[in-house]
Amino acid sequence: MMKKSFLAVGIALLTLTGCSGNPVEKVEGYLAEKDFTDAMEWLADNIEDEPENELYHELAVEVMLKECAATACFDNNPKKLDGLTNHLAKIKHNEFNVSDEQTVYLFDRLEKLALQFTKSDHHPKALAALNKAMPYGPLHQKFIGITFEKISQHIKTGEIPPAISLLDSLANKIILKDPNQSVALLMKGYISNDKDDINKALDNIQKADTTLPVNDYAIDAMPYAIFQQMIENNPNSGGRVFIHEFRNILKIANIPYFSTERGQAKIANAVYAMSRNEAFIDRAILHTMPLEKITSNAVDVTEIKPSEVKAPLLETSNTTMTDTKENLQANGKEDITTRHKMDKEEFTLHIVKVALLTNPRNEKSWDIFLEPATIYAKKTGNYNILYEGLAPGDIPSNIIQQYNEALFNISNYLIEHNESILDVIQHIILPADNAEVIKTRVTKLLNEAMIGAVNNANYDLVYAYASFQPDIARLSRQKVVSITIDALENKWQNNEFEGMDTLSKFLSETMGIDF
Structure with a gap:
C-alpha cells in the first residue's frame, strides 16, 4: 500500500x-x-x-x-x-x-x-483550536511562529482579547523544554494580570532548554504584554511605571535567552520599535499621569522577590552629585519627575531610553537619545527627560562623559535663562576614576549660577544655591547680603511678613550677619 x-x-x-x-x-x-x-x-x-x-x-x-x-x-x-x-x-x-x-x-x-x-470571522478561535489540538513536533514549531506573529499584531494594536486567546492556546501545553510555551504563559499572565500564570511560567522558564531561542515575534510582543500589565495595575500612571520597571521585570523573569548578547539585542530592539509605533504612543500617553510615589518596587509583578532573582544586577562604583529626592525635599523643591502628564514626544524619548538601557552594549545608540532629549528639554523645560528612570550604573562607562556633557549643556542653558540648575547637576555622574575633575566643574558651574542669580536679584535662586552649598554664597557674600536685606525691606513695606523669618535666619546662620 x-x-x-x-x-x-x-x-x-x-x-x-x-x-x-x-x-x-x-x-x-x-x-x-x-x-x-x-x-x-x-x-x-x-x-x-x-x-x-x-x-x-x-x-x-x-x-x-x-x-x-x-x-x-x-x-x-x-x-x-x-x-x-x-x-x-x-x-x-x-x-x-x-x-x-x-x-x-x-x-x-x-x-x-x-x-x-485569521482573516475570517472565525479568528482567533480556529487558530486557537489548531494549536490546542497540535502535538509537540515540527508542525507545532511552525505554528508557534504563525501564532506569535498574530499575537504580536493584535497586542501592538491594542486588541487584547484575541491576543489572550491565542496565548492561551500555546500556553496550555506542558512542554518544559521549549521556552516559547513558558513565554506564552508568561505573556498571558502579564496581559491578564494573573499572578498564578506568571509564577508558573517563571518556574517553567528555568527548566527550558537554554539552547532553544525565543520566537522573534514573541520577543516583539513581550514589551507590549508587560506594558499591558502596568496599566492594568495602574490605569492612570502605568506608562510611567513601565519606564521605571521594565528592566526590573526582565530581571525577575530571568529568561536565559535574554541574557545572551543576541537575545538582549532583540528585546532592546523590540522596545525601540515601540517608540516608532505611533498608534501605541497615542494610546500609551493616556496612562502617564503623575505617580504618587516612585519606588524600585512600584508594581507588584510577582510574588518572587527581587532578592531571589538569579540574573546579575547592574553594579557601578559611580555615584551622582547627591541623592536627588532627599536634597530636593530638604530644600522645599518639587520633584519634577512626577509633576505632569507626558506628551507624545516625551514618552517616545523615554521609550528610546528604556531600549538603550535594556541593551547597554549598543553604546553608539546613545546618540539616538541624548541629542533629541537635550533639544526637547530646552524646548519644553522638561529637563528630567534626561535622567528620569536612570541610575549611575545604567550608563556604560565610556558614555558617562557624553552623558555628563549633555547635563552640563542643559545647566549652562538654565544659567543663561536665570533658572535653577540644582535638579540637573544632581544627576551628573562622578566616575570613580575622574570624580574630582567633575566636582571641580560642578563647583565652577554653581559659582556661575550664583553670580547670575545675584546679578538678576533672583533671591529665590540665591537662597536655593546657598542652602545647597553655603560656600558658594560666601564667594559673593556682599551682593548676597545686599539683595537679602532689600528683600526683607520690600516684604516689610508691603506687609508681606511670611518668609521674613527664613530670610533673617539665612542672613544670620548662613551668611554670618547679626541681623
Whole structure:
C-alpha cells in the first residue's frame, strides 16, 4: 500500500501508491460541494488501509476545520474537533510525494488554511483550536511562529482579547523544554494580570532548554504584554511605571535567552520599535499621569522577590552629585519627575531610553537619545527627560562623559535663562576614576549660577544655591547680603511678613550677619 519512506536532501519524502486518482483533487471536489460527510468517509476508508499516510491525515484536518467553519462549531460545538489531535499527530513531514510528478507540502497547506481563518470571522478561535489540538513536533514549531506573529499584531494594536486567546492556546501545553510555551504563559499572565500564570511560567522558564531561542515575534510582543500589565495595575500612571520597571521585570523573569548578547539585542530592539509605533504612543500617553510615589518596587509583578532573582544586577562604583529626592525635599523643591502628564514626544524619548538601557552594549545608540532629549528639554523645560528612570550604573562607562556633557549643556542653558540648575547637576555622574575633575566643574558651574542669580536679584535662586552649598554664597557674600536685606525691606513695606523669618535666619546662620 505505502512504499518505504526515504530521505532526499535531508527531507522526508513519502510516496502515495494505494489509491486511484489524486486524493487532493478528490477531497477538494467534496469540499467544493460542501459534502463534508462523504469527504470524511472517503478519507476514513483510506486511512484504515494506510494508517500512517500523512496526506490523508492532513486532508482530514482540512475537512474537519472547514466543516467547523461552515457549521459554526468553533462557537457552538467545539467537541466536533476532538479528532484533530489524532490526525495532526500523524503529520510529521512537510513534503509528500503523491506521484513522481506531484509533491504536496502538508505543513504549507495547513499554514495557508490557518492564515485564511485569521482573516475570517472565525479568528482567533480556529487558530486557537489548531494549536490546542497540535502535538509537540515540527508542525507545532511552525505554528508557534504563525501564532506569535498574530499575537504580536493584535497586542501592538491594542486588541487584547484575541491576543489572550491565542496565548492561551500555546500556553496550555506542558512542554518544559521549549521556552516559547513558558513565554506564552508568561505573556498571558502579564496581559491578564494573573499572578498564578506568571509564577508558573517563571518556574517553567528555568527548566527550558537554554539552547532553544525565543520566537522573534514573541520577543516583539513581550514589551507590549508587560506594558499591558502596568496599566492594568495602574490605569492612570502605568506608562510611567513601565519606564521605571521594565528592566526590573526582565530581571525577575530571568529568561536565559535574554541574557545572551543576541537575545538582549532583540528585546532592546523590540522596545525601540515601540517608540516608532505611533498608534501605541497615542494610546500609551493616556496612562502617564503623575505617580504618587516612585519606588524600585512600584508594581507588584510577582510574588518572587527581587532578592531571589538569579540574573546579575547592574553594579557601578559611580555615584551622582547627591541623592536627588532627599536634597530636593530638604530644600522645599518639587520633584519634577512626577509633576505632569507626558506628551507624545516625551514618552517616545523615554521609550528610546528604556531600549538603550535594556541593551547597554549598543553604546553608539546613545546618540539616538541624548541629542533629541537635550533639544526637547530646552524646548519644553522638561529637563528630567534626561535622567528620569536612570541610575549611575545604567550608563556604560565610556558614555558617562557624553552623558555628563549633555547635563552640563542643559545647566549652562538654565544659567543663561536665570533658572535653577540644582535638579540637573544632581544627576551628573562622578566616575570613580575622574570624580574630582567633575566636582571641580560642578563647583565652577554653581559659582556661575550664583553670580547670575545675584546679578538678576533672583533671591529665590540665591537662597536655593546657598542652602545647597553655603560656600558658594560666601564667594559673593556682599551682593548676597545686599539683595537679602532689600528683600526683607520690600516684604516689610508691603506687609508681606511670611518668609521674613527664613530670610533673617539665612542672613544670620548662613551668611554670618547679626541681623
